[in-house]
Ligand SMILES: O=P(O)(O)OC[C@@H](O)[C@H]1O[C@@H](OP(=O)(O)O)[C@@H](O)[C@@H](O)[C@@H]1O
Ligand SMILES: [Mg+2]
């Protein structure tokens with residue numbers, strides 16, 4: 401089994417400008433590539449798990465999402481970093497149009513995307529990490545039994561109570577390797 405670091409996308413990898421779906425609006429957060437290199441060197445697979453209700457809401461379609469994802473993965477690959485998988489949830493129970501307006505098991509805080517990645521890539525939750533910028537990311541990680549959770553402050557603001565849900569709170573992904581002593 402492999403250890404993995406699960407990354408939320410918007411607010412962790414790129415600035416969350418709300419429903420980002422175009423390359424021109426995809427702004428990498430400082431330190432992301434160096435942090436990912438360190439995790440790869442430490443033997444972690446990198447998996448992206450992202451809620452994309454913008455698809456269900458009709459702001460963009462799955463093909464546009466895949467184009468942006470392929471470009472994002474190529475940016476990592478150009479720096480020697482392989483992204484093992486990108487998992488997305490296009491649903492929203494109330495705000496999406498049919499057929500996306502369902503109570504699914506993949507929209508975080510549900511753990512469906514994590515379960516799927518764990519099964520498809522033989523990942524070990526007990527050795528794995530989640531980095532998210534919302535409480536729902538941390539809840540999904542807990543539901544999937546991931547060992548370690550990190551909230552980053554590069555997306556949202558948190559109350560002290562919310563911060564206590566995660567094992568670590570870091571400014572951004574760039575400071576996670578040091579906080580977790582992954583060097
Ligand atoms: O952070 P990840 O999971 O990678 O992606 C979240 C985004 O798809 C969008 O998720 C939306 O939440 P709703 O889906 O409308 O609740 C809003 O928070 C948007 O601002 C945000 O861009
Ligand atoms: Mg996010």
Ligand SMILES: [Zn+2]
Pocket residue numbers: 489490491504505506507
């Ligand atoms: Zn879903």
